[in-house]
Amino acid sequence: MTMAIPSFTVETRTRASTLSAMAVIALLLLAFAAPFIVSRGVIQDLFFILTMLVLAQNWNLLAGYAGLISVGQQAFVGFGAYTMFGAVILFGVDPVVAILIAGLFSVALAIPTAFFTFRLYGPYFAIGTWVVAEVVRLLLAQWKALGGGTGTSLPREATREMIGVNMMRDLFGMKASEAGDALTYWLALILVIATVGFIYGLLRSKQGLGLAAVRDNEQAARAVGVDARRMKTLVYLATAFITGIAGALIYVQKARISPDAAFSVTDWTAYVIFIVVIGGIGTIEGPILGVIIFFLLQNLLADFGSWYLLMLGLLGIAIMLFAPRGLWGLFSDRTGIQLFPVRRVLKGGPLNLTHKGGPHG
Amino acid sequence: MNWLDTILQGVLLGGLYALFAAGLSLVFGIMRLVNLAHGDLIVLAAFLILVLVTTLGLNPFISALVAMPLMFAIGWALQYFLLNRTLGKDILPPLLVTFGLSIVIQNGLLEGFSADSRRVFAGSIESASVNLGPVTAGIMPLMTFFSAVAVIVGLNQLIYRTSVGRAFRATSDDPVTAGLMGIRPQRIFAMATGLAMVVVTIAALYLGTRANFDPTSGPSRLIYAFEAVIIGGLGSLWGTLAGGIILGVAQTVGAAINPEWQILAGHLAFLGVLLFKPRGLFPRAVD
Numbered sequence: 241m242t243m244a245i246p247s248f249t250v251e252t253r254t255r256a257s258t259l260s261a262m263a264v265i266a267l268l269l270l271a272f273a274a275p276f277i278v279s280r281g282v283i284q285d286l287f288f289i290l291t292m293l294v295l296a297q298n299w300n301l302l303a304g305y306a307g308l309i310s311v312g313q314q315a316f317v318g319f320g321a322y323t324m325f326g327a328v329i330l331f332g333v334d335p336v337v338a339i340l341i342a343g344l345f346s347v348a349l350a351i352p353t354a355f356f357t358f359r360l361y362g363p364y365f366a367i368g369t370w371v372v373a374e375v376v377r378l379l380l381a382q383w384k385a386l387g388g389g390t391g392t393s394l395p396r397e398a399t400r401e402m403i404g405v406n407m408m409r410d411l412f413g414m415k416a417s418e419a420g421d422a423l424t425y426w427l428a429l430i431l432v433i434a435t436v437g438f439i440y441g442l443l444r445s446k447q448g449l450g451l452a453a454v455r456d457n458e459q460a461a462r463a464v465g466v467d468a469r470r471m472k473t474l475v476y477l478a479t480a481f482i483t484g485i486a487g488a489l490i491y492v493q494k495a496r497i498s499p500d501a502a503f504s505v506t507d508w509t510a511y512v513i514f515i516v517v518i519g520g521i522g523t524i525e526g527p528i529l530g531v532i533i534f535f536l537l538q539n540l541l542a543d544f545g546s547w548y549l550l551m552l553g554l555l556g557i558a559i560m561l562f563a564p565r566g567l568w569g570l571f572s573d574r575t576g577i578q579l580f581p582v583r584r585v586l587k588g589g590p591l592n593l594t595h596k597g598g599p600h601g
Numbered sequence: 602m603n604w605l606d607t608i609l610q611g612v613l614l615g616g617l618y619a620l621f622a623a624g625l626s627l628v629f630g631i632m633r634l635v636n637l638a639h640g641d642l643i644v645l646a647a648f649l650i651l652v653l654v655t656t657l658g659l660n661p662f663i664s665a666l667v668a669m670p671l672m673f674a675i676g677w678a679l680q681y682f683l684l685n686r687t688l689g690k691d692i693l694p695p696l697l698v699t700f701g702l703s704i705v706i707q708n709g710l711l712e713g714f715s716a717d718s719r720r721v722f723a724g725s726i727e728s729a730s731v732n733l734g735p736v737t738a739g740i741m742p743l744m745t746f747f748s749a750v751a752v753i754v755g756l757n758q759l760i761y762r763t764s765v766g767r768a769f770r771a772t773s774d775d776p777v778t779a780g781l782m783g784i785r786p787q788r789i790f791a792m793a794t795g796l797a798m799v800v801v802t803i804a805a806l807y808l809g810t811r812a813n814f815d816p817t818s819g820p821s822r823l824i825y826a827f828e829a830v831i832i833g834g835l836g837s838l839w840g841t842l843a844g845g846i847i848l849g850v851a852q853t854v855g856a857a858i859n860p861e862w863q864i865l866a867g868h869l870a871f872l873g874v875l876l877f878k879p880r881g882l883f884p885r886a887v888d
Contacts, residue, residue, distance in 0.1 A: 303693065309692065309693060309697075311700065356876070360875075363633075363635035363692050364635060364827065364831065366637070366696055367635070367637070367823065367824065370820075370824060371827070371868055374821075374864075375865065375868045378864060382861065510700070510704055513697065517697055545712075546707075546709075547708070549704055549707075549708040550705050550708040550712065553703075553708065554701070554705055556697065557701040560687070560694055560698050560701065561694075564694060
C-alpha cells in the first residue's frame with residue numbers, strides 16, 4: 241500500500257496580507273487625494289511623516305536585515321541635500337531632476353565609504369560611519385559657493401518654477417507655494433511606495449532569503465553559497481541611493497540648508513533609530529507603526545524641549561531591553577497578524593509547519 | 602622651530618585622546634562592548650567635577666579624586682543593572698541601548714546645566730609652562746600626557762600582575778569557563794566598567810581644565826577615542842597611546858595650516874591608517 245505524497249507549496253501570503261493589500265490601495269488613493277481635502281499644514285505634517293518613514297525603512301533594512309548598524313546615515317541625507325542645492329544653484333537644474341541626481345551622487349559617496357567602513361568589526365562599523373558623516377560635513381562646510389559653515393537658501397524662482405508646479409497651478413488653481421507643498425508631498429508618497437515596494441520585493445526574493453540567512457548565521461549562510469559581503473554591499477548602496485533622494489526631497493521642501501542641520505545626528509539618525517526600535521526592528525510594519533507613534537509623541541511633548549528627547553531615549557532603552565522586537569513584534573506575536581509577510585510557509589503535506597521556523601524566513 | 606612646537610603640542614594633546622580612549626579600549630577588550638555613550642560619560646564626569654569645584658570650592662584635582670569613586674559606582678551600576686542585560690551574540694542591543702543612553706545623558710545635562718559652555722578653572726597652574734630648550738610646554742598639557750602614560754602603565758600592571766587582572770583576562774577569553782572557575786562574569790564586567798569610569802574621570806579633569814565643554818560635547822570625544830583605538834590597533838593600550846598621539850599631531854598640524862582644518866585633518870589621518878593598515882598600527886587582538 242503506498243501513501244499518496246501530498247504536494248507542497250511554499251507561500252508567503254496570509255489572509256491578513258490579502259486584506260491589508262486592499263486596505264493599502266484604498267489608503268493610498270486617499271493619500272494621493274489629500275492635497276485637495278486637507279489644509280496645507282496637514283500636508284506639511286504628512287510630508288514629514290512620509291520622509292521620516294523612508295529614512296526609517298532604509299535604516300531598518302540596513303540594521304534589521306543586513307546587520308549593518310550605522311549611526312552615520314546623516315552622511316547621505318546631508319550629501320543628497322547638498323548635491324541638490326549644488327545642482328540647482330550652480331547649474332540651474334530643476335529641483336525635481338536634482339533630487340534624482342542627488343540619489344546617484346549618494347551612491348557615488350557610498351562606494352568609498354563602504355570601502356573604509358566595511359573594514360571595521362561590527363560595533364566599530366557604527367562609529368566608522370559616524371566619522372565619515374563628520375568628514376563629509378566638515379568638507380561641505382568649506383564649500384563657500386554653497387554658504388560654507390552658515391549655509392544658504394534655494395532661490396525662490398527655482399521652487400516656484402519646478403516641473404509640475406505651473407501645470408498644477410493651471411489645472412487645480414493652486415497658489416505657487418501650495419502647489420510646491422503638494423508636489424513635494426506627492427513625491428514623498430511615491431518615494432514611500434517605491435521604498436516599501438523595493439524592500440518587500442527584496443525580502444521575498446532569493447536575495448532576501450540570502451540576506452535573512454546571513455543575518456541569522458553568517459558562517460552557515462556562506463557555507464551554502466550566499467555571498468554575504470556582496471549582499472551587504474548591495475544593501476548599503478541601495479539604502480544610500482534612497483536616503484540621498486530622501487535628503488534632497490526634504491531640503492527641496494525646507495529650501496534652506498546648513499551643514500549642521502543637514503548632517504544632524506539627532507534629526508536624521510537618532511530619531512530614525514528610535515522610530516525603528518519602538519515600532520519593531522526587522523519588520524516592514526515596525527517603522528510604519530513607529531513613525532506614527534513618534535509623530536504623536538513629538539506633537540504631545542514638543543513643548544518639553546530636551547525632556548522630550550530624554551524620554552524618547554529612555555523609551556528606546558526600555559523597548560530594547562524588554563521587547564527587543566518592538567511594539568509591532570509584541571502585537572504580531574500575540575495575534576499572528578503580518579501585513580507584509582516575508583516568512584515562507586510550507587502548505588500542504590502531512591505536517592502542520594505553519595508555526596515553525598524563525599520570525600522571517 | 603614653530604613646527605617643532607606644533608608637533609610637541611600635538612603629542613601632548615594625544616595624551617588627552619589616549620585618556621579618552623583607554624576606558625573604551627578596556628571595556629571593549631573585556632566584554633566586546635562598544636559603549637556609544639562613552640563620550641557623554643566623559644562630559645558627565647566633567648560636569649560632576651565642575652559641580653564639586655563650584656559648590657564645595659574644592660581644587661579641581663581634589664574634586665577629581667572625590668568624583669572617582671562616584672563615577673566608579675555609576676559605571677558599576679550601569680554595567681550590572683543595564684548593560685549586562687544586553688550582552689550576547691547579537692551586537693544590536695548593546696549598541697542601541699548605549700546610543701539611547703548617550704541621548705539620555707546629553708539631554709539630562711542640557712536640562713540640568715543649559716547649553717552654555719563651561720570650564721573648570723584650575724588657577725595659576727593653567728598658564729604655567731616649562732622651557733624645554735627650543736620649545737616651551739604648558740604644565741597642564743605635560744601633566745595630561747604623563748597622566749595618560751601613568752594610566753596605561755597602571756592598567757597594564759593591573760591586567761597582567763594582579764588576580765583581578767587575571768579574572769579580567771579569563772573572562773575576556775571565555776566567560777563560561779571562567780564562570781566554572783568561580784569567577785562571576787557579571788561582576789567582572791561591572792568592575793571593568795567601573796574602572797573605565799575612573800579613567801574617564803581623569804580624562805574629564807583634563808578636558809574640563811583645558812577647554813570649554815557643553816552637554817553636547819560627548820559625541821566628538823567618543824569619535825576621537827574611537828579613532829585613537831583603531832589607529833593604535835585593538836587590544837593594545839600602548840597602541841592606543843600611539844593612536845592618540847598620531848591623532849593629536851594630525852590635528853595640531855592641520856590647525857597650523859588652516860584653523861578650520863584641525864578636526865578634518867585628524868579624521869583624514871584616521872582614514873589613511875584604515876586604508877593602509879586596516880587592523881591598526883600595533884594590533885594585538887585577533888578580532
